[in-house]
Amino acid sequence: AMPATVKTVSVLDRTKESGSLGEPLYLDVVTAISQAFSNGEIASLPKIYGGRYGLSSKEFTPAMAKAVFDNAVSAKPVNGFTVGITDDVTNKSLAYDPTFDVEPDDVVRAVFFGLGADGTVGANKNSIKIIAEDAGKYGQGYFVYDSRKSGSMTTSHLRFSDNPIRSAYLINQADFVACHQFQFMNKVDILHIAKVGGTFLLNAPYPHEEVWNHLPKEVQEQIISKKLKFYTINAVEVARATGMGARINTIMQACFFAISNILPKDEAIAQIKAAIKKTYSKKGDAIVQKNYAAVDASLEHMFEVKYPDHVTSTFGRLAPVPADAPAFVQGLTAKLIADKGDSVKTSELQEVIDGTWPTGTTQYEKRCIATEIPVWDPETCIQCGKCSIVCPHGVIRMKVADEAQLASAPSTLKRADYKGKEFAGKKFILQISAEDCTGCGLCVSACPAKNKANPELHAINMDHIENHLDVEKANWKFFETLPYVKRTEVQKNLPKTTQMIRPLFEFSGACAGCGETPYIKLLTQLFGDRMVVANATGCSSIYSGNLPTTxxxxxxxxxxxxxxxxxxxxxxxxxxxxxxxVDHGEETAKSLLNELKDQLGDIADKILANPQSTDAEIDAQRDNVQELRAKLSGISGDVAAHLMEVADYLIKKSVWIIGGDGWAYDIGFGGLDHAIASGRNVNILVVDTGVYSNTGGQQSKATPMGASAKFATAGKELPKKDLAMIAMSYGNVYVAQVAMGANDAQVIKAMNEAEAFDGPSLIIAYSHCINQGLNMAEGLMHQKDAVETGSWPLYRYNPDNIKEGKAPLMLDSKAPSKPLADYMASETRFMVVNKMNPERYSTLLNRAQEGVNEKRSLLEHMSQYK
Structure with a gap:
């Protein structure tokens, strides 16, 4: 029963029910108390106020709870309030003091800022296990990150105590703050969360004596005013020296334990190494030993920074987006990029109230997350375009320009005489957007050119970003003012020519070195100005349509x-x-066009007669439709008005259905089969990684025999589902199996043929993935190995060939030149099976090799069949 002394009741709902008199729990409480009063069960009716909290996963902290109590006892309490959101539209939100804190002093609070895929989150989960499970203390962890695959900021909130931890909200005053990526210091307010007298650990690419001078004014001011203990380490250099690549997680973890004194140093190091062995033992002893070496080296390279009592920096923190960004990007998008989404006011969302967000906004992020970027050597370059076509994030661009167009170019802008007939006499420019690069290195592995003076160097080579950033920013800014080659000016059949067309998919949130995005980027260069895309949920939907940028x-x-x-x-x-x-719209437009033929004159015949089989014809059709609209504006009546609405359907559309193997082979296979069997002119691109990549590496029916994946950790027993053969069995479907790393020209040819084929088309594209257990910088080599061992044969099946008396199947890869064992030995997904059970691995390998041999024989037979 409710105590008789209750004067006011505040009811909190975690939902908003538009149109009702109140939210569900509030109405229930009002009803229950009113009935109790009517029945005489309580002597007086208390005041009842309702409000909303936690909407869209907003935090609910003690400070917000206090605001609710303060509202209840105020002179004019607000009913129907919100707390945690600043609602400046209805002005019914409760103000609260974010510094209000009720946590006990014995709780150690630590916050870590990392980069997606740098291992920070995983290391912090291990830290909780070490302290809470092994050391007998209490531990808690909350992890904040967006749905991008990698490359965005992750925030780990860790609490430790000798007593149970009751705080079910994120930390707002941290004893320890670690920033694992130096570039965050220039864009994000990292230290707002640090408490006075706390500790700050920074991973910086500079000697400890120089780090202070590279910090913005705002950061120096915070360090001084909060009297922080400041430590630094060049974790990237330690990782590189110990063979850890870009993984700095165990290095920073060791530094945390050494500084925090939560556990004695020797005990902490022993526990970290035990966790490393438990976590990575399946990946081989070499990985474990590298992690051990990184831990040992970390403490030797960590230093405390002694700083002055005044600000010495001459520069401030960078704006979240460039000054020339559109107004919307400068406002709401910039706030989200700066990690200030929690402070967004209701009024700031009115521009997107219908759910519509602008496209092409990744160009304003300028994440600058690479430690190394590619540097172009124009004298060695053969201008083949391979570095550009494999670039997962579209940061390597190619253009041609006249000398006159380059008159105002920075002196640092590199250029060379164009090699080829198409643009003879012009200058060739290859430019890198350094701030958008992820430093994956695929461009270097793709480059076939060798420096004559030093054969170890290519025409494009990786170097530390700090050596080139300012120069390349200026170069890129000018480069963007130069026009791209028009689609009608080149034959889109080679990497060189396709890469002079502007990609309409750029700077995505995909993993560094992603094997999927080069295919999508290439599609937009071939057909992007008229593409209609249906994208299955998975990695491709995350990096294609994730807020705050597109x-x-x-x-x-x-x-x-x-x-x-x-x-x-x-x-x-x-x-x-x-x-x-699209077909219905086109048929309707043509029908209306025929009705108005007498009033429209020659333009109607021009439109109906245009086959739109080339870019030039499609451009001509756009001009035709523009002329049509001009004539329709002078014709009255419902038919003319209707044709005006659907006129755009007269321009040919390229419809693409895109998704991964988890969709195409498994969950969406029934629908895929239905689409193929429809006979409609749909193009399907399957970016095949052989696992459910987006959800963490579970097996799919595309997982190859012998590979370890979640739900098949001992190695998949059954062969990969032959999706291509299923599609070919219909006889009227264009099918291609491609691999960018093995034959990029074949990929271009397959995409062009698929688009030209009047019927369903299916392209299955080999996509290397971090879940396969490989160095992503070597992803293209793995693709090549898969082809050369026969694991991934390249071919195209074109039913149109039958009309010409040719075999529909065209084999584009040679007979296997290497045993399958060579390919499998290079990837952890196979080798972990060998480590666990060599006998089982040997059996699966032999069966897989037999499958490769049989498939090759079948394909060779089919290639002769007409």
């Missing part, structure tokens, strides 16, 4: 891909519906 963009005429994401299981049907809709 990688799909428009060309200078405002043309670009129309993109939408549906559910995992119905994407093929979703894309088929797009095709049906």
């Amino acid at each position: 990688p799909y963009c428009k060309d200078e005429k405002g043309h670009g891909p129309a993109w939408a994401n549906s559910l995992f299981e119905d994407n093929a049907e979703f894309g088929l519906g797009m095709r049906v809709s």
Whole structure:
């Protein structure tokens, strides 16, 4: 029963029910108390106020709870309030003091800022286990990160205590703050969360004596005013020296334990090494030993920074987005990029109230997350375009220009005489957007050119970003003022020519070295100005449509891909519906056009006669439609008005259904089969990683025999599902199996043929992935090995060949030149099976090799069949 002394009741709902008199729990409480009063069960009716909290996963902290109590006892309490959100539209939100803190002093609070895929989150989870499970203390962890695959900021909130921890909210006053990525210091307010007298650990690419001079004014001011103990380490250099690559997690973890004194240093190091062995033992002893070496080296390279009592920096923190960004990007988008999403006010969302967000906004992020970037050597370059075509994030661009266009270019802008007939007499420029690069190194591994003076160097080579950043920023700014080659000016059949066209998919949130995005980027260079995309849920939907920025963009005429994401299981049907809709729109427009032929004159015949089989014809059709609209504006009546609405359907659309193997082989296979069997002109691109990449590496029916994956840790027993052969069995489907790292020209040819084929087309693209257990910088070599061992044969099946008396199947890869064992030995997903059970691995390897031999024989036989 409710105590008789209760004067006021505040009810909090975690939902908003528009149109009702109040939220559900509030109405229940009002009803219950009113009935109790009516029945005489309570002597007086208390005041009852309702409010909302925790909407969209907003925090609910003691400070907010205090605001609710303060509201209840105020002179004019607000009913229907919100707390945790600043609602400046209805002005019914409660103000609260974010510094209000009720946590006990014995709780150690630590916050770590890392970069997605740098291992920070994983290391912190291990830290909790070490302290809470092994040391007998209490531990708690909250981890904040967006859905991008890697490369965005992760924040780990850790609490430790000798007593139970009751705080079910993020830390707002931290004893220990660690920043694992130096570039955050220039863009994000990291130290706002540090308490006075706390400790700050920074991973910096500079000697400890120089770190202070590289910090912005705001950061220096915070360190001084909060009297922080300041430590630094060049963790990237330690990782490189100990063979850890870009993984700095165990290095920073060791530094944390050494500084925090939560455990005695020797005990902490022993526990870290035990956790390393438990975590990485399946990946081989070499990995374990590298981690051990990194831990041992970390403490030797960590230093305390002694700083002055006044600010000495001459520069401030960078703005979240460039000054020339559009107003919307300068406002809401910039706030989200700066990690200030929690402070967004209701009024700031009015521009996107209909759910519409602008495209092409990744170009304003300028994440600057690479420690090394590619540097172009124009004298060695053969201008093949391979570095550009494999670039997962579209940061390597190619253009040609006249000398006159380069008159105002920075002196540092590199250029060379164009090699080829298409643009003879012009200068060739290859430029890198250093701030958007992730430093994956795929461009270097793709480069076939060798420096004559030093054969170890290519025409493009990696170097420390700090040696080139300022120069390349200026170069890129000028480079963007130069026009791209038009689609009608080149034959889109080679890497060199396709890469002079502007990609309409750029700077995505995909992993560094991603094997999927080069295919999507290439599609936009071939057909992006008229693409309609249905994207299955998975990695490709995350890096394609994740807030706060969007990688799909428009060309200078405002043309670009129309993109939408549906559910995992119905994407093929979703894309088929797009095709049906486009066809219906075209048929309607042509019917109306015929009705008005007498009033429209020659333009109607021009439109109807245009086959739109080339870019030049499609450009001509755009001009035709523009002329049509001009004539329609002078014709009255419903028919003319309707034709004006659907006129754009007269321009040919390229419909693509895109997704991963988890969608195509498994969950969405029924819909995929339905789309293929429809006979409609849909193009399907399957970016095949052989696992469910987005959810962490579970096996799919595309997982190759012998590979270890979640739900098949001992090695998959059954062979990979032959999706291509299933599609070929229909006889009227264009099918291609491609691998960018093995034959980029074949990829281009397959995409062009798929688009030209009047019917369903299926392209299955080998996509290396971090879940396969490989060095992503070597992803292209793994693709090549897969082809050369016969694990991934390249071919194209074109039913149109039958009309010409040719075999529909064209084999594009030679007979295997290496045993399958060579390919499998280079990837952890196979080697972990060998480590666990060599006998089982040997059996699966032999069976897989037999499968490769049989598949090759079948394909060779099919290639002779006409």
